[in-house]
Structures are given as C-alpha cells and as structure tokens.
Amino acid sequence: MPAKRQIAEARGRAAERRAALWLRLKGYSILAMRVKLPVGEIDLVARKGRLIAFVEVKARARRDDALGAVSVQSWQRIARAAEAWMGQRPKFADYGWRYDIVALAPGRLPYHLKDAWRPGLA
Template sequence: MARPTRKSRRKAEARGRQAETFAALFLQAKLYTILDRRVRLPMGEVDLIAKRGSILAFVEVKQRPTRALCQQAVPPQSWQRIARTAESWAGKRGFTQDLDWRYDLIAVTPFSLPHHFKDYWRP
C-alpha cells in the first residue's frame, strides 16, 4: 500500500473536521452542550466532549461509507487512550465521577443524519 501524500492527509483531516462539526451540531440539536472539541493530550485525543443533564459524554466521531465501517474503525486500544484522555481532561477541569460518564460513537455516513451510538464502549 502506498504511503499517503501530504495533500491526501490534509484532505482526510479536513473531512474529519467537517464530520466533527456536523456531529457537534447534531448533538446540540439533541440539547447537549459541547464542552470541548478536538482535545489532544499526551496520552491521546477525544473528538468531542459533551454534557446533557448528568451525562458527560466523550465522543469519538467516525466518517465512513457505512455505519458498520464506522463501528469497526475504533479498536479497543483507541478507546483505552480516549478513556485516559477523558480522565485527565475531567480532572484538570474539576469534573468528578459523580456525573455519569459515557463513551459514545457518532457515525457520519453519506446522505443521512449522523447515528449516535450512546454508551458504545465501557472501560
């Protein structure tokens, strides 16, 4: 398999940002408050962090041709990095475990609204 070019990586990055924006708007329409986006820490990253009531959701966004491919795109090791990042982020901002933490997946597929898989993964 050929190595991706700088141009193709930039295009993929732009598509990812667009999918994250679409997912954030979708969550806001569902009355979630977006607390942070594109959180990058030494231990990993989280695409979106959202809150609704007592739920604190750490959301991974994947854009693929099908929902099934979105679901397959995040291996367990990635979820573990997301969980470590979530703990660090929440600790720095004073969010305690008294909120119901959840790890969600939002699948962005062509010609449809995003699909929100709530509580998709558990540490």
C-alpha cells in the same frame, strides 16, 4: 503536510462539526472539540444534564463501517484522555460519564451510539 493528509484532516474536522451540530440538536452542550492531551485525543466532549459524553466521531461510506472503526486500543487512549480531562475539571467530579460514537455516512442522518464502550469489557 502531504495533500492527501490535508484532505483527510479537513474531512475529519467537517465530520466533527456535523457530529457536534447533531448532538446540539439532541440537547447536548459541546464543552470541547478536538481535545489533544499527552495521553490521547478526544473528538468531542459533550454534556447533557449531569452526564459527560466523550464522543468519537467516525465517517465512512457505510454507517456499520463507521461504528466498527474504533479499536480497543483507540478506546483505551480515549479513556486515558477522558480521565485526564476530567481530572483537570473538578467541577464535573460528581457527573457521570460515558464513551459514545457518532457515526456518519453519506446520505444518512448521523447515528449517535450512546455508551458504546466501557473499560474492562473489551
């Protein structure tokens, strides 16, 4: 793997760890990190009460850039992965679920945008 790619990968992992810590501080349990399925990937799977949040983590120089960094195509891949993940876990069949973003920017607290996307609306 080229050095540039390794650096980006390490930064991504660090951002995901920061986001997971932030969510834990907000009362979420982290069920999974860096989920890779044939249909897509999920950065974090978190649970709070009877709600599952599929969380995309983005780190950019500015928070607004991080919030805008997820394309509709990316959300669609995340949604396919979320459906597959939920399908493999019948114990969560009666839980609600949504798609969130945690945006990270230097010198700022993480920003958790709940219900950031819904299938069919974008």
